Amino acid sequence: MKLTEILNLLVELSKEHNTSTPYITGGVPRDKLLGRLSDIEDIDITTGDSTVHDLARVFWEAVREQGGDYKVLPDGHAHVVIEGMKIDFSSNYRAPGIKEYLQKAGIKDPSEIMMELYSRDFTVNSLLMTMDLKTIKDITGLGVNDIKRKLIRTNLPAKITLTNNTKRVARVIYLAAKLGFSVDDEIKKFIISNPDIIKKDVKPKFLEDQFAKAAKYDEDKTVELIDELKLWSYVHPIEPLVPYMMKGRL
Amino acid sequence: MNQEQIQQLYESGEINEYFYNQILRKIGLLPENVIESYIDEARDMSALGIDNAEDQKIFFYILLHTDDILKCILEEKTHFYQFLPQISDIIFKNRKEYPIDTMMNFYMAVTNAAEQIGLPLKKSIINELQQMPEEIQQCIRDKQAGIKVAYPQGWGGDNIKKPYDIKKWMRATRDIYMMAEDLGYQDAFEHVTENWDKMEQQDYKHWLSFYQENAHNKYKKAQKVYTNDYGYVLPISHDNLKGALPSPIKQPKDKFKEEERKIRERQDVNDARERIETQRSKIISRLNSAEKLLSSLDGQLFAGDNQERMLELLQDLKRRVQTANKLRAQSSLFEDFIYRTANYCLAEGNKRGAKFFYKIAQEKDNLESAKDLLGDGPDLEGDLEGAMEGASDMPEMPDDIPMEDELVVPEEPGKGEVEPEKTETQKAFEEFFSRLESGVHNDFDKDDELYVDDSFLFSTAQQAQAPPPKPVEPIEVAEDPKDSHNKGTEAIERALSSVNIYDLINHLEYLSAIFKRRELSRQLAIADLMMDRLGIGSYFPSLGEASRSALDSNQYISTRVEEILSKIRGTVAQDTDELFEPEQSAGANELGEALEKEQEKEEAAKERRKKMREQKEEAKFTKEPPVGGAGEQATQELAQPAQVEQGKPIPTR
Numbered sequence: 001m002k003l004t005e006i007l008n009l010l011v012e013l014s015k016e017h018n019t020s021t022p023y024i025t026g027g028v029p030r031d032k033l034l035g036r037l038s039d040i041e042d043i044d045i046t047t048g049d050s051t052v053h054d055l056a057r058v059f060w061e062a063v064r065e066q067g068g069d070y071k072v073l074p075d076g077h078a079h080v081v082i083e084g085m086k087i088d089f090s091s092n093y094r095a096p097g098i099k100e101y102l103q104k105a106g107i108k109d110p111s112e113i114m115m116e117l118y119s120r121d122f123t124v125n126s127l128l129m130t131m132d133l134k135t136i137k138d139i140t141g142l143g144v145n146d147i148k149r150k151l152i153r154t155n156l157p158a159k160i161t162l163t164n165n166t167k168r169v170a171r172v173i174y175l176a177a178k179l180g181f182s183v184d185d186e187i188k189k190f191i192i193s194n195p196d197i198i199k200k201d202v203k204p205k206f207l208e209d210q211f212a213k214a215a216k217y218d219e220d221k222t223v224e225l226i227d228e229l230k231l232w233s234y235v236h237p238i239e240p241l242v243p244y245m246m247k248g249r250l
Numbered sequence: 251m252n253q254e255q256i257q258q259l260y261e262s263g264e265i266n267e268y269f270y271n272q273i274l275r276k277i278g279l280l281p282e283n284v285i286e287s288y289i290d291e292a293r294d295m296s297a298l299g300i301d302n303a304e305d306q307k308i309f310f311y312i313l314l315h316t317d318d319i320l321k322c323i324l325e326e327k328t329h330f331y332q333f334l335p336q337i338s339d340i341i342f343k344n345r346k347e348y349p350i351d352t353m354m355n356f357y358m359a360v361t362n363a364a365e366q367i368g369l370p371l372k373k374s375i376i377n378e379l380q381q382m383p384e385e386i387q388q389c390i391r392d393k394q395a396g397i398k399v400a401y402p403q404g405w406g407g408d409n410i411k412k413p414y415d416i417k418k419w420m421r422a423t424r425d426i427y428m429m430a431e432d433l434g435y436q437d438a439f440e441h442v443t444e445n446w447d448k449m450e451q452q453d454y455k456h457w458l459s460f461y462q463e464n465a466h467n468k469y470k471k472a473q474k475v476y477t478n479d480y481g482y483v484l485p486i487s488h489d490n491l492k493g494a495l496p497s498p499i500k501q502p503k504d505k506f507k508e509e510e511r512k513i514r515e516r517q518d519v520n521d522a523r524e525r526i527e528t529q530r531s532k533i534i535s536r537l538n539s540a541e542k543l544l545s546s547l548d549g550q551l552f553a554g555d556n557q558e559r560m561l562e563l564l565q566d567l568k569r570r571v572q573t574a575n576k577l578r579a580q581s582s583l584f585e586d587f588i589y590r591t592a593n594y595c596l597a598e599g600n601k602r603g604a605k606f607f608y609k610i611a612q613e614k615d616n617l618e619s620a621k622d623l624l625g626d627g628p629d630l631e632g633d634l635e636g637a638m639e640g641a642s643d644m645p646e647m648p649d650d651i652p653m654e655d656e657l658v659v660p661e662e663p664g665k666g667e668v669e670p671e672k673t674e675t676q677k678a679f680e681e682f683f684s685r686l687e688s689g690v691h692n693d694f695d696k697d698d699e700l701y702v703d704d705s706f707l708f709s710t711a712q713q714a715q716a717p718p719p720k721p722v723e724p725i726e727v728a729e730d731p732k733d734s735h736n737k738g739t740e741a742i743e744r745a746l747s748s749v750n751i752y753d754l755i756n757h758l759e760y761l762s763a764i765f766k767r768r769e770l771s772r773q774l775a776i777a778d779l780m781m782d783r784l785g786i787g788s789y790f791p792s793l794g795e796a797s798r799s800a801l802d803s804n805q806y807i808s809t810r811v812e813e814i815l816s817k818i819r820g821t822v823a824q825d826t827d828e829l830f831e832p833e834q835s836a837g838a839n840e841l842g843e844a845l846e847k848e849q850e851k852e853e854a855a856k857e858r859r860k861k862m863r864e865q866k867e868e869a870k871f872t873k874e875p876p877v878g879g880a881g882e883q884a885t886q887e888l889a890q891p892a893q894v895e896q897g898k899p900i901p902t903r
Contacts, residue, residue, distance in 0.1 A: 003884035032892065037885045065862055085884065105902050118902070129892065136892050141899030157903050186903075220279060227284075233314070237307045243272050245310050 001066070001083055003043070007131040010045065013058045019051035020112070022131060025090070025120075029127035029136045033147050034179070042079070046090035046128075048113030053078065056089035095119040095156065095164050114139055118155045121168045122146075122175065126155055152176050153184040162190060162197060169198040170210035173229075177214035177221045191229045198234050208236050215240040251285050253277060259289065266296040298342055312338045312350065319360040325370045337363045419454055530571060533584050537568045540610055553603065560595070560603045567591045567607075569773075585611055597745075599738060751822055751841060758815045765808035771800045821845055 001009075007024075014022050026044030031037055046052055056078040060070040068082040077091035095101075098119050102110040110118075117126045123142040129135065138144045146153050152175055154161035154168075162168050169191060176183050191197065199207065214222040215238070223244050226232055235241055253274065260270040269292035276285060300306050316338055320330050330337070340363040341350065348359035364371060422442050429438035443451045460466065541564050543549050550557050570587050592607035774797045781787040821844035 003887045028888065032888055033894070037888050040884065040888070043884075062858075063862075065859055101902070102900070105900050107900060133888060133890060134892050136894045138894065138896040141897040144894060144896050145899070155902065223280075237310045237314075239303070242303060242306055242310065243276070 001063070001085075003085070004133075006043075006082070006085070006087065007133070009062060010055065010059060011131050013062060014047070014055055017051075017054060017058050019055045020047040020049050022047050022052070022055060023113075023128040023137075024131065024133075025117075025128050026088070026125055029129040030124050030143070030147060032129070033127075033136065033144065036179075042086035042088050044088045044090065046092070046113070046116060048092075048111070048116050050092050052090050052092055056080065059087070059089075090116065092116060093119050093165075095160065098156075101156065101160075119164075120155060121161060121165070121171065123153050123155055124151075124175075124179075124181075150179070150181045151184055152179075152181050152187065154187060158184070158187045158190040162187070166197050166200045166202055167206060170202070170207050173222060173225050173231075174210045174214045174217075176225055177218040180218065180221065183225065188229060191231070195230060195234065198231060204236060207234065208238055211235055211241060212238050251277065251282065251289065256289075259293075264296065265289070265292045266301050268301040269296055298339060308345065308350070309338070309342055312341050315356065316341065316360055319357055320364060320369075323357070323361055323371055323375050324364060325372055328370055330364075330369055333367055333369065336367060340366055414450060414453060419457060422454065423458060530574070530584060533571055533588075534568065536610065537564060537571065540564060540606075541568070544606075553606075556595075556600045556603050559598070559600065560606065563591050563594060563603070563607075597741065599741075751818070755815065755818060755822070758811055758818070762808065762811045762815060765804050765811060768801070768804050771797055771804060774800055817845065817848075821848065 010022050014020075022045050024043060025046045026042075028040055028043055031040055045055070047055060056070075060078075060080050063080065063082050064070070066082060068080060070078065070080050072078045073091075075091050076093070078089045080087045080089070094115055095118070098115050099110055102115065102118060107114065113128070117128070117139055120126045123140060123146045125143075126138075126140050127143045128137040128139065130137070136144075140155060142153070142155065152172055162172075172183055172187055172191070175181065211222065211226075214225075219240055223241070226235060226241075226244075232245065235245070237245060256265075256270065256273050256277065259265050260267070265273070273285070273289060273292060276288065280288070295306065295309065298309070300309055313334075317331070317334060320328075320334075320337070324330060337360070341348070341359045344359065344362065348355065348362050350356040350359050361371065361375065425442045426435070426438045429441060432438075433441065439455075443454065446454070541561065544553060544557065544561055544564060553560050567587055571584050574583055574587075588607055588611040592604045592611065595601070595603035595607060774793065778787065778793050778797065781790060781793065787793075818841065821841050
């Protein structure tokens with residue numbers, strides 16, 4: 001199935017089952033603006049509210065005869081793999097207290113999609129693309145600018161975003177290495193003063209994977225960041241990084 | 251630092267080849283201070299003999315974890331960081347004698363290194379080390395050195411601590427079982443063991459399943475003694491005793507009463523069963539006589555064209571009486587069978603046959619009940635007369651066929667009338683019916699004790715029903731054929747006028763039960779066994795084919811009926827009010843509509859699947875690039891230009 005066919009099917013199913021309008025989010029709109037389309041690993045879909053779970057299910061039922069895999073992961077998001085293409089359906093995560101936070105920031109009545117986007121990890125991952133691939137929307141107003149500036153920055157204060165999901169700490173390094181971006185000072189300051197947060201509620205295997213992938217993309221950038229953030233004590237001896245592991249760094 | 255300087259270091263032996271290559275790769279890429287620091291470390295590691303990635307990995311493992319272990323084993327507030335490199339070196343050098351492949355071994359290695367340096371260990375550690383007998387310590391050292399030893403002798407193992415607290419596990423088990431009712435077993439398990447160590451959690455899980463599976467009782471131990479109910483120990487099993495043992499101990503009265511009551515109940519049940527068996531055998535013999543009579547010439551004259559059908563019903567009745575459930579039966583069961591057969595005859599329009607069977611059942615009131623069944627239909631007796639008239643036109647039927655009226659006991663001769671001379675046939679029938687009457691009279695008396703209160707038996711035999719009657723064939727009498735057909739149709743119309751969905755469901759369930767029992771196949775198998783017994787099985791191979799076909803058709807029909815039943819059940823609303831008002835047959839239209847809608851949905855889904863299959867087939871023949879991630883095609887599709895709509899940034903900090 002072509003990508004456009006998949007997207008058209010999703011739009012049809014969304015209308016048939018009265019879900020909210022689906023959008024592409026995550027890496028695809030970001031990589032499109034960066035011109036890095038060959039690096040796309042999966043397509044992230046969101047509707048902004050819990051109807052995304054219904055959409056995932058009905059999409060699976062519509063394409064199940066063509067084989068593939070449907071799975072709901074522990075964090076609540078579902079994915080459908082069809083003909084090698086992975087379609088990730090958002091978990092519709094909301095940061096605790098996000099509505100009140102946005103109201104304090106001046107948004108009287110934040111919409112569902114706005115709350116979901118601000119609950120995401122980084123500004124560069126919070127863009128929306130319409131299903132016809134013709135329009136990219138930056139609802140937060142921060143994503144496009146940060147892509148231009150090549151900066152990894154959180155939607156909410158770093159303390160909130162990184163504490164809500166501690167896996168995002170390792171992802172800072174991974175994304176920075178993958179995209180060749182720099183890391184916002186606020187994030188660096190927070191990690192340096194709370195280094196233990198990188199391993200809190202995170203499996204060692206996940207950390208190893210993130211560091212290994214980051215080193216694969218850009219070894220030097222990875223080492224530079226780990227040095228700067230003083231995270232060597234938390235880095236397991238994985239192959240590309242072992243030569244850099246020294247007593248002085250621990 | 252440049253390449254030449256690095257080469258000099260290598261040639262002088264300060265760094266080995268492994269680190270020389272590593273450093274060469276990093277020159278120019280890393281900052282200068284980092285390179286220098288790396289060279290210092292490379293010197294130290296080369297001195298330690300580290301010349302491959304594996305050893306380097308081990309070295310850094312030691313560096314990573316040694317301080318945590320030291321914090322556990324050393325006395326509090328001991329400053330050990332200045333000794334850390336030394337300790338790491340000792341651990342690394344002694345890694346063969348004190349390997350670090352397991353947590354326990356790592357602890358041992360660190361403890362050994364700390365002892366060598368002279369750092370103060372915690373008292374509990376010292377106590378454990380001291381308490382461990384020398385033999386055990388030697389065993390551990392020997393094992394680590396690869397020397398095989400036997401288990402230590404003369405040591406009871408009392409000092410070995412249990413790895414886990416069993417009492418804690420028992421408490422946890424109790425909590426899990428208490429919570430499992432509300433949360434479910436898995437959630438309760440996770441909740442109770444939430445903060446446990448992972449290893450302990452796993453071990454606990456295995457321990458629990460060991461006992462849950464009753465694996466501790468897997469191997470039966472030899473049992474040499476048995477106890478009886480009164481606590482005596484016997485050298486043999488209860489099963490070997492033929493009689494109950496007397497007991498000198500007086501049991502409480504209640505227990506005796508309870509036992510007596512049980513024994514009495516059992517006897518009652520057995521008595522009832524015996525009596526029912528006696529009744530059954532009497533009825534069988536009566537049916538045999540009736541069959542003989544009906545298959546004789548007189549019987550043919552009596553029954554006319556219905557002889558074959560009546561014989562069939564009689565044989566079927568006999569079979570049902572023979573194969574009725576002997577464990578759970580009511581005494582009125584056989585009566586019901588006979589009545590049912592009579593009713594079938596009546597439904598088919600064979601009133602003569604019906605009376606025949608009613609006679610067997612010896613219910614004289616049936617004449618009136620038959621009239622009720624027919625409603626405003628013709629009088630049964632009138633029909634008899636009509637039948638008589640019709641019968642006289644038939645060449646084969648003599649005029650003196652005895653009918654109900656004629657079978658009534660004639661008036662006494664004392665009244666002055668002369669008894670008409672009876673024909674042989676009449677005499678035979680009179681004798682037959684009198685035999686039936688005299689034989690049955692005492693058995694079907696409602697006050698008879700045979701009517702057993704079987705509330706403690708679960709009677710399911712009542713559900714056994716005779717097969718539905720064959721389609722009505724026109725009777726060869728001098729009546730207008732149209733009239734008889736109309737009567738048959740009217741009878742059918744009347745019977746079906748009050749049918750509703752639930753009747754249909756019940757009937758289908760009944761049919762499903764019949765096919766599930768595989769009665770036909772079973773009876774054929776019985777016939778096969780009989781033939782084999784008589785030594786004639788080999789002459790009738792077609793019976794095997796018939797059995798096979800019976801099984802196949804049985805399965806086919808059973809499956810189809812089940813499908814129909816599930817569809818109908820699924821489309822009927824489960825409204826409990828409807829269950830109590832079965833006479834309303836209003837659900838038929840809705841059922842039809844619901845079935846139609848379902849069919850349309852299925853067809854739409856089939857169409858969709860067919861379309862997708864065709865698309866898939868087409869795609870096979872078009873060359874598409876291999877897809878990985880989003881695929882090349884997706885890449886091309888995404889490459890088209892897009893408009894960017896940027897919103898106003900909101901200050902969230």
